[in-house]
Amino acid sequence: MQIRASCFIMSKNCVMKIIFCFLITLVLCINAYSLPADTVMKKRDSVAKPIRTKVYRINYFVEGAIIAVGMTGDLFAIPRLKNKAVLTDDELAFANTDQQKNLIHTVDKWALEQPIANRDLWKKVSDYGQIGIFLLPSLLMIDKNIRKDWLRLLFMYVEGHTVTFTFYNYSPLGPWFQNRYRPAVYYPELGAGTQKESGNRNSFYSGHVASCTYSTFFMVKVYCDYHPEIRGWKYLLYLAASVPPLFMGYARIRSLDHFPSDDAVGFALGAIIGIVVPALHKIPCSKYLSVTMATSPDVVGVGVTWRMDNKRLATSGR
Numbered sequence: 001m002q003i004r005a006s007c008f009i010m011s012k013n014c015v016m017k018i019i020f021c022f023l024i025t026l027v028l029c030i031n032a033y034s035l036p037a038d039t040v041m042k043k044r045d046s047v048a049k050p051i052r053t054k055v056y057r058i059n060y061f062v063e064g065a066i067i068a069v070g071m072t073g074d075l076f077a078i079p080r081l082k083n084k085a086v087l088t089d090d091e092l093a094f095a096n097t098d099q100q101k102n103l104i105h106t107v108d109k110w111a112l113e114q115p116i117a118n119r120d121l122w123k124k125v126s127d128y129g130q131i132g133i134f135l136l137p138s139l140l141m142i143d144k145n146i147r148k149d150w151l152r153l154l155f156m157y158v159e160g161h162t163v164t165f166t167f168y169n170y171s172p173l174g175p176w177f178q179n180r181y182r183p184a185v186y187y188p189e190l191g192a193g194t195q196k197e198s199g200n201r202n203s204f205y206s207g208h209v210a211s212c213t214y215s216t217f218f219m220v221k222v223y224c225d226y227h228p229e230i231r232g233w234k235y236l237l238y239l240a241a242s243v244p245p246l247f248m249g250y251a252r253i254r255s256l257d258h259f260p261s262d263d264a265v266g267f268a269l270g271a272i273i274g275i276v277v278p279a280l281h282k283i284p285c286s287k288y289l290s291v292t293m294a295t296s297p298d299v300v301g302v303g304v305t306w307r308m309d310n311k312r313l314a315t316s317g318r
């Protein structure tokens with residue numbers, strides 16, 4: 001009998017899909033670093049006074065449709081991911097051979113060296129901790145200027161979470177296409193019943209980490225957009241925003257649910273979405289940026305056309 005190894009040896013096509021998705025998200029990130037200031041200065045009696053303008057553009061019908069479609073799609077995806085086939089005896093035995101374990105990257109082997117005594121505790125920490133991290137952006141309401149736009153921000157925040165969930169459920173990087181075994185499969189002391197669970201095919205990538213990273217990076221991005229005067233200090237805020245999802249990643253390793261590389265990919269995607277979603281609402285992407293995509297069995301690529309704003313060029317040339 002031929003047994004398919006699932007120690008995450010990526011095929012050429014899989015690598016191309018990953019590169020393709022990464023290029024697209026990288027292109028979208030351009031907007032995060034090329035937007036004009038949100039506050040304009042008006043001269044009145046020789047004194048420059050700030051005039052508050054709307055920071056984000058929100059179309060409630062469009063955003064509502066995106067949220068509704070995304071959530072509906074997730075309802076179909078979740079049962080499929082939770083009801084994958086349980087591991088067979090042959091698959092379990094093959095995965096635990098030295099030959100297969102040696103294929104796991106050195107960094108990821110850390111997940112195979114965890115104590116199992118507190119696994120259930122760390123599962124609860126990650127599950128309940130995720131809820132707390134989801135609520136962190138509510139601290140933005142302390143700022144009175146941000147509080148005035150609470151409905152816009154709520155729509156945008158939910159939309160971003162919908163995008164994060166949908167990307168996890170349907171992208172080539174997520175468990176819909178990937179069947180990487182969770183670290184628990186490699187712990188015989190857990191018992192064959194636990195090792196064979198169908199959910200153990202959903203290791204790559206970490207949805208918990210992706211969602212938590214989105215929440216914290218969204219929070220910092222919004223605060224920085226309302227306070228452009230903080231300039232370089234924003235990098236310290238992003239550093240602080242990395243702490244909760246990093247802790248979440250550690251908890252998911254201790255609960256034997258993910259490898260470090262699963263957490264790393266989830267962190268990267270969550271950070272990108274957390275920055276890109278607010279950025280796209282600041283200025284229509286189509287106004288300056290057009291993207292064309294090409295893919296084939298042997299080639300994957302992205303074509304980018306960036307049109308500069310003539311008014312901004314004239315202003316910068318003075």
